[in-house]
Amino acid sequence: MDSTILGGWIAAGLTLFMFSSLYKDNPFYRFGEHLYLGLSVGYIILKVIYANIIGGLYKPLFEDHQYMLLIPTILGLSLYTRFFPKIAWISRITFAFIVGYGSGLTIPRIIAGGIFQQIEKIITPLGKTGATWWEVFSGIVIIIGVASVLIYFFFSVEHKGIINKISRVGIYFVMIAFGASFGYTVMARMSLLIGRSYDLIEFATPKYYYATIVLLVLMVLILILYESMRKKEEGSEANA
Amino acid sequence: MSGFLKKMSDLDKRVIFVLISLAVIIPLLYPLFIEINVNPEVKAVYDTIENLPNGSTVFLAMDFDPSSKPELYPMAEAVLRHCFRKNHKVIGMTFWVTGVGLGEKALTDIAKEYNKEYGTDYLYLGWKAGGYALVIQMGEEGIAAAFPVDHYGRETASMPILQKITHLKNIDYLVELAAGASIGTWYYYGKMKYKFKMGGGCTGVMAASWYNLLKIDWINGFMGGLRGAAEYEKLIDKKSKATRGMDAQSVSHMLIIAMIILGNIAYFANRAKGNK
Numbered sequence: 001m002d003s004t005i006l007g008g009w010i011a012a013g014l015t016l017f018m019f020s021s022l023y024k025d026n027p028f029y030r031f032g033e034h035l036y037l038g039l040s041v042g043y044i045i046l047k048v049i050y051a052n053i054i055g056g057l058y059k060p061l062f063e064d065h066q067y068m069l070l071i072p073t074i075l076g077l078s079l080y081t082r083f084f085p086k087i088a089w090i091s092r093i094t095f096a097f098i099v100g101y102g103s104g105l106t107i108p109r110i111i112a113g114g115i116f117q118q119i120e121k122i123i124t125p126l127g128k129t130g131a132t133w134w135e136v137f138s139g140i141v142i143i144i145g146v147a148s149v150l151i152y153f154f155f156s157v158e159h160k161g162i163i164n165k166i167s168r169v170g171i172y173f174v175m176i177a178f179g180a181s182f183g184y185t186v187m188a189r190m191s192l193l194i195g196r197s198y199d200l201i202e203f204a205t206p207k208y209y210y211a212t213i214v215l216l217v218l219m220v221l222i223l224i225l226y227e228s229m230r231k232k233e234e235g236s237e238a239n240a
Numbered sequence: 241m242s243g244f245l246k247k248m249s250d251l252d253k254r255v256i257f258v259l260i261s262l263a264v265i266i267p268l269l270y271p272l273f274i275e276i277n278v279n280p281e282v283k284a285v286y287d288t289i290e291n292l293p294n295g296s297t298v299f300l301a302m303d304f305d306p307s308s309k310p311e312l313y314p315m316a317e318a319v320l321r322h323c324f325r326k327n328h329k330v331i332g333m334t335f336w337v338t339g340v341g342l343g344e345k346a347l348t349d350i351a352k353e354y355n356k357e358y359g360t361d362y363l364y365l366g367w368k369a370g371g372y373a374l375v376i377q378m379g380e381e382g383i384a385a386a387f388p389v390d391h392y393g394r395e396t397a398s399m400p401i402l403q404k405i406t407h408l409k410n411i412d413y414l415v416e417l418a419a420g421a422s423i424g425t426w427y428y429y430g431k432m433k434y435k436f437k438m439g440g441g442c443t444g445v446m447a448a449s450w451y452n453l454l455k456i457d458w459i460n461g462f463m464g465g466l467r468g469a470a471e472y473e474k475l476i477d478k479k480s481k482a483t484r485g486m487d488a489q490s491v492s493h494m495l496i497i498a499m500i501i502l503g504n505i506a507y508f509a510n511r512a513k514g515n516k
Contacts, residue, residue: 023254047337048337051367052369105372110428112432114428121456121457180448181448184445184446184447185445186444187444187466187467187493188444190264190466190488191444192307192311194310194466195310198481201265
């Protein structure tokens with residue numbers, strides 16, 4: 001059997017296994033779930049060992065003699081001292097290094113590229129020369145939205161009077177944002193279903209020897225058999 | 241009528257699953273060819289690639305894995321077709337270890353369609369750990385320093401594609417296809433410092449938040465979910481999986497809207513009945 005066809009049968013079978021949970025929990029679904037988890041973890045571990053430890057450390061160190069790599073290696077290994085309480089303090093050196101360079105690199109960029117840039121883009125449409133009416137209107141809507149949502153999440157002041165009114169406006173903005181996100185989420189989930197359905201339809205063609213249909217029929221028959229056996233077992237247990 | 245509304249509010253979820261399955265499968269089997277309109281944000285990505293001089297270099301970051309394949313893989317294929325049609329060079333990579341195979345398949349399949357040569361017209365760097373450190377290394381020390389070997393273990397420094405394009409600042413456009421937060425990594429540690437143009441594509445779940453990134457100029461355009469991919473397919477005039485999927489998408493959305501309306505009518509009708 002061609003490897004593509006075999007792959008098609010495996011893919012069709014596993015997709016049907018996972019979809020079977022929509023009916024109810026069953027051994028097919030549990031098998032598929034465990035297989036997925038085991039395979040992906042095994043794949044990631046192998047990939048990381050090959051790319052990081054062999055490709056990124058062993059070869060450069062022993063073949064190219066890049067001895068500078070010993071420093072990050074020691075720092076990395078020292079993280080494992082966390083498992084030995086007496087020498088766990090050694091790991092703090094590495095953590096200090098990670099936190100230090102991580103913060104130094106990240107904080108200024110997030111402030112400049114994230115916060116400041118967003119504030120600048122909120123304000124500029126109003127002050128921009130030659131801005132269209134639509135740009136000005138959008139700018140005003142954004143300013144009202146940002147301000148009201150910020151006030152809604154400002155809990156140091158009691159939400160009464162004008163603060164309450166502004167925070168109510170904030171709620172509407174939040175609801176519209178959630179609505180838009182939810183709409184897109186529905187689209188994304190449907191896309192995943194479409195993707196799998198598309199493959200299942202392809203695997204149901206003569207090219208794949210009707211893999212989807214054969215496996216679906218087999219699965220349904222086995223599940224009916226399994227259910228009747230389970231019910232019989234439950235019945236005999238109840239009688240006993 | 242009241243019996244129907246009562247049934248609606250107590251509807252078994254498995255009935256909904258069956259209806260949704262039918263709404264997806266039937267249009268896939270019998271396409272309706274519903275017209276797709278192209279949004280400006282998708283057109284912006286297309287225009288950027290279209291207007292680059294022939295032979296420019298596009299960096300394609302395929303930061304997704306099989307869980308978001310139906311949305312992002314068609315985008316990768318469409319962008320690659322467009323790039324190769326314009327004779328642009330493509331450098332591909334991924335931050336997602338479980339997505340390595342998808343990136344490779346997209347690049348090699350589409351390159352084969354256009355008879356492109358590996359190492360000269362395109363290159364697949366594959367995956368390497370490091371995240372932002374890797375982006376910084378590609379910007380400071382060079383792409384070949386960050387990836388001394390490609391996905392297949394071949395030395396990259398001597399490859400023709402990396403002779404002119406040595407660092408991130410040399411690339412003409414970066415397309416980030418993201419299923420996670422990697423857009424931040426490319427922006428904060430890449431675009432902010434090395435000033436390359438950036439566009440992209442994201443899953444539907446993230447699309448609403450990417451309008452903000454568009455507004456603040458992180459990206460100049462983007463494709464949102466399957467619809468974005470279908471729009472790009474329309475622009476390059478190569479209708480593929482995303483376009484076919486949009487019929488199913490539209491029908492299933494109509495069904496969901498109908499069920500939301502019916503469900504709400506049933507809820508309020510039952511509540512009104514309960515109050516009497």
